[in-house]
Amino acid sequence: MELFKPDFGLIFWMFVAFAILFFVLWKWGWPAIMKGVEGRADLIDKGVEYAQNAKEQLDSARQQADSYIAEARKHQTEILREADRMKTQIIDEAREAAQKEARKVMEQAQLSIQQERKQAELQFRNEVSALAVDIATKVVRNEMADEKAQSRLVDSLLDDMEKQN
Amino acid sequence: MNRLSAIFSFIFLLAVMPCIAAEAHGGEEAGEEKIDAKEIIFEHLGDRYGWEVPFCHGKSIPLPIIVWGHDGLHCFMSSKVEHGRTYVDGNATFKVAGEDSEHKGKIVEIIDGKEYKPWDISITKNVLGLFIAVALVIISILNVARWHKRNGYKAPRKFTGAIESLITFVYDGVIKPTLKDRAMKFAPYLLTVFFFILYMNLLGLIVVFPGGANLTGNIAVTLVLSIFTFLLTNVIGTKHYWKEILWPDVPLWLKFPIPIMPIIEIFGALTKPAALTVRLFANMLGGHMIILVLTLLIFIFAAMGPVVTGGMTVISVAFSVFMLLIDVLVSFIQAYVFTMLSTIFISFGQEREHHKEEAHGHKESATTAESPAAG
Structure with a gap:
């Protein structure tokens, strides 16, 4: 069979053709492609790794940020509460102080009023007594102008004394 | 709908054409010579000087004939010896051997x-086809x-991307997993083989x-390719590979006075390229032959009247299209298989003493656990 007998010419040219093909591709083809493909695969791997890392970092950063925010919020409420507390305290204190002050002022005022009143009373009494003495003096002077009246007085006084006894 | 009707009308035309042809020619060609199917098939499968021009039977593009005769080198165009003519070049006379010669179809x-x-x-024709395939592979x-x-x-995109994805398909799918750290060393050869075979198959x-x-x-063609694989396997083969062939790990009586195992191993080494050669050759030849036979069926059935021929035309064209589509797949698969088998054979040649190294790692406890030798 002709088909199963390898032909010398074709074998020869096949060797030549394949040698040329292999040489050309070995020299200019495959190394560049292999380098390119491997390089690109490495690049993609690196890119994926980088993206994963970035995602992890982003996640952790987000978590951190969240925790920071939560902490800050807690802090804020604490501060607000503290401020509130302080506010009430200050107000209380102020109120207390004001009350105290007011009381003090009132007390002082009362004290001074009492003193004034006492003074005024004293003065009044003095004045009244002076006035009374004056009046009495005047009355006595008038009454005691005549002898009869004097003796009547003495009599009445004596009567009183007797009655008392 | 439009497309469907177009397809149907094409089929109808195919079926009717032989009838019309029979009408037109009448009975005048009835006595024409019978078709020698075998001759036509082998003519198409074989090699020839000159490349036939389609639709012009008997005409062909002349190709150079280069021969080393009894008095030296002769070069002339194949048109000089067409149709059984003899050509005198200097002192030598050449012709293409005829039907009855033992060198049928070859220049003598x-x-x-x-x-x-x-x-x-x-x-x-085949050599020029080789050059065309080489050129296309190089360009791609x-x-x-x-x-x-x-x-x-x-x-890369488009064609470049397609070729690149094929390269990575073969490299990452076959070469790298099999040859591991030696992949880079043998990848140029194996990839060249893959693309060369693929292009030749498709062409x-x-x-x-x-x-x-x-x-x-x-x-x-397939013989040369498998010879390359054979040489690569054996010439760059490791010491361990040769030891496995010449002094395998078998009882002494199997290899000492009469070297039974070495002989078997050597036969194994030689049958590998033979299997490679025949597998690719037979697969592709079979595919071509089926298509040729299917096409020839039309002409064989032509003797049975226009109606049978019409029916046969439709059937054989449908089957030919189907077979051609299968052959496109087979072209790829055969190129892939050849590359894969070459990779595996080369990897046998690259075998190192894995189990011994491992055994040292396991403090020599596993030295007796020999894995079956590859081969």
Whole structure:
């Protein structure tokens, strides 16, 4: 069979053709492609790794940020509460102080009023007594102008004394 | 709907055409010579000087004939010896041997009325087909290489991308997993083989000029390819590989006075390239033959009247299209299989003493646990 007998010419040219093909591709083809493909695969791997890392970092950063925010919020409420507390305290204190002050002022005022009143009373009494003495003096002077009246007085006084006894 | 009707009308035309032809020619060609199917098939599968022009039977593109006759080198165009003519070049006379000669279809030198076969390295149809395949592979691969040199790590598109994905398909799918750290060393050869076979297979399916040469269905082509694989396997084979062949780990009586195992191993080494050769050759040849037979069925059935021929035309065209589509798949699969088997054979040649190294790692407890030798 002709088909199963390898032909010398074709074998020869096949060797030549394949040698040329292999040489050309070995020299200019495959190394560049292999380098390119491997390089690109490495690049993609690196890119994926980088993206994963970035995602992890982003996640952790987000978590951190969240925790920071939560902490800050807690802090804020604490501060607000503290401020509130302080506010009430200050107000209380102020109120207390004001009350105290007011009381003090009132007390002082009362004290001074009492003193004034006492003074005024004293003065009044003095004045009244002076006035009374004056009046009495005047009355006595008038009454005691005549002898009869004097003796009547003495009599009445004596009567009183007797009655008392 | 439109497309469907177009397809149906085409089928109808196919069926009716022989009837019309029969009408037109009447009975005048009834006595024409019978079709020799075998002859036609082998003519199409075989090699020839000159490349036939489609639709012009008997005409062909002349190709150079290069022969080393009894008095030296002769070069002339194949048109000089067409149709059984003899050609006198200097002192030598050449012709293409006829039907009854033992060198049928080959160029012979006529000395004293006797035919002698000279050393023939003509650029035949198949050789030109080889060159075309080589050129196309070089263009395709260098195109990808140029892309990588120019565009760095960008991904190629379209044709370049398709070729590149094939390269990575073979490299990552076959070469790397099998040869591991030696993959880079053998990848150029294996990838070249893959693309060369793939292109030759596909070119073989194209009926007209750049294709049509039955290359991978020719035993010379597949033989050379498997010889390369054989050489690579054995010449770059490791010490361990040769030890496995010549002094395998078997009881002494199997290898000492009569070297039974070494002989078997050597036969194994030799059958590998033979299997490679025949597998690719037979697969591709079979595919071509089926299509040729299906096409020839039309002409064989022509004797049975126009109606049968019409029916047969539809059936055989449908089957031919189907077979051609299968052959496209087979072209790829065979190229892949050849590459895969070459990779595996080469990896046998690259075998190192794995188990011993491992055994040392396991403090020599596993030295007795020999894995079956590859082969």
